[in-house]
Amino acid sequence: MIKQLFSCIGEYKKESLLAPLTVTGEVVLEVLIPLIMASLIDKGIVLGQMDVILKLGGILVAAVLFSLTFGVVAGLYASRASAGFAANLRKKMYYTIQDFSFYNIDRFSTASLVTRLTTDVTNVQHAYQMVIRVAVRSPMMLFFSLLMSFRVNPRLSFIFLVVIPFLGGGLYLIARRAFPVFNRIFRAYDRLNRVVQENLRGIRVVKSFVREEHEKKKFNEVSRQIYTDFTLAEKILAFNAPLMQSAIYICLLFISWVGARMVVATTMTTGQLVSLFSYTLQILMSLMMLSMVFVMITISRASAERIVEVLNEEKDLHNPEHPVMTVKDGGIRFEKVSFGYSKNPNKLCLVDVDLQIESGQTVGIIGGTGSGKSTLVQLIPRLYDVTHGTVYVGGVDVRSYDLQALREQVAMVLQKNVLFSGTIKENLRWGNANATDEELIAVCRLAQADGFIRAFPEGYDTYLEQGGVNLSGGQKQRLCIARALLKKPKILILDDSTSAVDTKTDALIRKAFREMIPETTKLIIAQRVASVMDADQIIVMDQGRVVAVGSHDELLATNQIYREVYHSQLRGGDDHGAA
Numbered sequence: 001m002i003k004q005l006f007s008c009i010g011e012y013k014k015e016s017l018l019a020p021l022t023v024t025g026e027v028v029l030e031v032l033i034p035l036i037m038a039s040l041i042d043k044g045i046v047l048g049q050m051d052v053i054l055k056l057g058g059i060l061v062a063a064v065l066f067s068l069t070f071g072v073v074a075g076l077y078a079s080r081a082s083a084g085f086a087a088n089l090r091k092k093m094y095y096t097i098q099d100f101s102f103y104n105i106d107r108f109s110t111a112s113l114v115t116r117l118t119t120d121v122t123n124v125q126h127a128y129q130m131v132i133r134v135a136v137r138s139p140m141m142l143f144f145s146l147l148m149s150f151r152v153n154p155r156l157s158f159i160f161l162v163v164i165p166f167l168g169g170g171l172y173l174i175a176r177r178a179f180p181v182f183n184r185i186f187r188a189y190d191r192l193n194r195v196v197q198e199n200l201r202g203i204r205v206v207k208s209f210v211r212e213e214h215e216k217k218k219f220n221e222v223s224r225q226i227y228t229d230f231t232l233a234e235k236i237l238a239f240n241a242p243l244m245q246s247a248i249y250i251c252l253l254f255i256s257w258v259g260a261r262m263v264v265a266t267t268m269t270t271g272q273l274v275s276l277f278s279y280t281l282q283i284l285m286s287l288m289m290l291s292m293v294f295v296m297i298t299i300s301r302a303s304a305e306r307i308v309e310v311l312n313e314e315k316d317l318h319n320p321e322h323p324v325m326t327v328k329d330g331g332i333r334f335e336k337v338s339f340g341y342s343k344n345p346n347k348l349c350l351v352d353v354d355l356q357i358e359s360g361q362t363v364g365i366i367g368g369t370g371s372g373k374s375t376l377v378q379l380i381p382r383l384y385d386v387t388h389g390t391v392y393v394g395g396v397d398v399r400s401y402d403l404q405a406l407r408e409q410v411a412m413v414l415q416k417n418v419l420f421s422g423t424i425k426e427n428l429r430w431g432n433a434n435a436t437d438e439e440l441i442a443v444c445r446l447a448q449a450d451g452f453i454r455a456f457p458e459g460y461d462t463y464l465e466q467g468g469v470n471l472s473g474g475q476k477q478r479l480c481i482a483r484a485l486l487k488k489p490k491i492l493i494l495d496d497s498t499s500a501v502d503t504k505t506d507a508l509i510r511k512a513f514r515e516m517i518p519e520t521t522k523l524i525i526a527q528r529v530a531s532v533m534d535a536d537q538i539i540v541m542d543q544g545r546v547v548a549v550g551s552h553d554e555l556l557a558t559n560q561i562y563r564e565v566y567h568s569q570l571r572g573g574d575d576h577g578a579a
C-alpha cells in the first residue's frame with residue numbers, strides 16, 4: 001500500500017525532502033533559543049553587562065528570525081508537496097477508473113468512487129502534510145528539549161520522566177477511543193454522498209412519486225448520524241485540554257517551587273530556571289502534537305486503503321498481445337455462449353446461446369424484461385467477457401481484437417443513454433470528432449432528428465443543458481442514434497433505442513437504415529413487435545436462452561411466445577400498420 005502511494009509523490013520529491021530539512025533547522029534553533037536566553041539573563045542582565053546584552057540580544061533576534069523563516073518555508077514546502085501528492089493521486093485514480101470495464105464499475109458504486117476521489121484523497125493529503133512536517137518536528141523537539149533540559153538541570157528534569165508517561169498514556173487512551181468514531185464518520189460520509197447523489201440524479205422520479213418526505217428522512221438519518229458522531233468525537237478529544245493543562249501546571253509548579261529554592265541556594269541561575277520553563281512547554285506541546293498526528297494518521301489509513309483498493313482493482317479486460325486491428329465485416333457468431341455478471345457459476349444470465357448473423361442483416365431481438373437482451377448484445381463490443389463459449393465478429397474471436405479497434409466498428413446505443421452538457425453538434429461529434437457539418441446533417445436525417453433540430457431557434461448549435469434535460473425522451477433517443485451512426489460502424493446495436501419514439505418515426509428510421517446503410521449489420525432490441533417484424537431474422541429470448549430464431553412469418557407459425565406477444569400487442573391497439 002505504502003509503495004503504491006509513494007509512487008504518487010512523483011515530481012514533488014524535492015519539496016517532500018526540503019520540508020523535513022527546513023523543519024529540522026527550525027527545531028534546532030527553537031531548542032537553542034532558551035539557552036541563548038539563559039546566557040543573556042545570567043551573563044548580561046544579572047551582571048549588568050551592556051555589551052553582552054547587546055551581543056547576545058542580537059544573536060537571539062537573529063535566531064528567532066531564522067527559526068521563523070525556516071518555519072514558514074517548511075510550511076510552504078509541506079503544503080506544496082502534499083497538494084502535489086494529492087493531485088497525482090487523484091489523477092492516477094481517475095485514469096485507472098477510465099480504464100475500468102463494466103465489470104469493474106459494477107463493483108464500486110458511483111458515490112463511493114466520488115468519496116474516494118475527494119474526501120479520501122483530502123484526508124491522505126492532510127496526513128501527508130503532517131507526516132513531513134509535524135511528525136518530523138514533534139519527536140525531534142521532544143528529544144532535543146529533553147536533552148537540553150537534562151543538561152541544564154538533571155535533578156529538576158526528572159519531573160518529565162514522571163509526567164511524560166502519564167500524559168502519553170492519557171493521550172493514547174483518548175486517541176484510541178476517538179479512532180473508531182472517526183472511522184464511522186467517514187463511512188457515514190460515504191452514505192451521505194450516495195443519498196444526495198441518487199436523490200439529485202433521480203430528482204424527477206422522486207418528485208413524480210412524491211417521495212420527497214421519504215428522501216428527506218433518509219438524508220436526515222445520515223446527517224444526524226454524522227452530527228452525533230462528530231459531537232462524540234469532539235467530546236472525547238475535549239479531554240485533551242484538561243489533561244494537557246494539568247500536566248503543564250504540575251511541571252511548572254514543581255519546577256518553580258524546587259527551582260526557586262535552588263536559585264536562592266545558588267545551585268542554579270535565574271536564566272537556567274527561565275530556560276527550563278521554555279523547555280517544559282516545548283516538551284509537553286510536542287507530545288500533544290504527536291498524539292494528534294497519531295490520530296490523523298490512523299484515520300487516514302482507512303482512506304489510504306480505500307484509495308489503494310481503486311488503484312489495485314484488477315482490470316478484467318485485457319488487450320491481447322498481438323491484437324487484430326481491423327474488423328473484416330459485420331458478421332456475428334455466438335458459439336455456446338454462457339455468461340454471468342458475477343463469478344458465481346450458478347447465476348448465469350445467458351445460457352448456451354448459439355447464433356449466426358450475416359454481415360448486413362437486420363436482426364430483431366425480442367423478449368420479456370430481464371430475459372437477457374441487453375446482456376447478449378453487450379458481449380459483441382466486448383463490454384464484458386463471456387464466461388463460456390466464444391463470440392466472433394467478422395469471423396474473429398472478439399478477445400483477439402484490439403479493444404478500441406473493435407469498439408470503433410461496433411456502435412451501440414445503450415438502453416440507459418447519456419448526453420453531455422454542450423451543443424448538439426458537440427454531442428454528435430462524440431461519434432466522430434472530425435465529422436464535417438454535412439456528415440452531421442446526413443446522420444441526423446437518417447435518425448429522423450434533422451427536422452426537430454432545425455425547429456430549434458439555434459438549430460445544431462442548441463445548447464443541451466445538463467445532458468439534455470431540455471429535450472424530450474424521443475428526441476434524446478434520436479440524437480443518440482445519430483451519434484452512433486456518425487461512427488460509420490460495421491455493426492449498429494440499438495438497445496430499446498426507439499421506445500420513446502412514435503411508431504411512425506420508428507418505421508421511418510428503419511426504412512432509412514435499410515436504404516442508406518445496407519452493409520451495416522443492424523441489431524434492434526425492441527419491446528414492440530412492429531419494430532422488428534420486417535427484420536431478416538428475429539431472435540426470441542426467454543430467461544437467458546434463445547428460444548427461437550426466424551422471420552416474422554416463421555415465428556408466428558411456430559413460436560408460442562412470439563405469437564402471444566404479437567397478439568397481445570395487436571389487441572393493445574398499437575398502430576402496427578405503420579411498420
Ligand SMILES: Nc1ncnc2c1ncn2[C@@H]1O[C@H](COP(=O)(O)OP(=O)(O)OP(=O)(O)O)[C@@H](O)[C@H]1O
Pocket residue numbers: 106341342349367368369370371372373374375376415496
Ligand atoms: N450490471 C449487472 N450486474 C448484475 N446483474 C445484471 C446486470 N445487468 C443486468 N443484470 C441481470 O441480468 C439479467 C438480464 O438482464 P438484461 O438487462 O440483459 O435484460 P433485458 O432483456 O435487457 O431486460 P429489459 O427489457 O428490461 O431491458 C437480469 O436478471 C438482470 O437482473
Ligand SMILES: [Mg+2]
Pocket residue numbers: 373374375415495496
Ligand atoms: Mg435491456
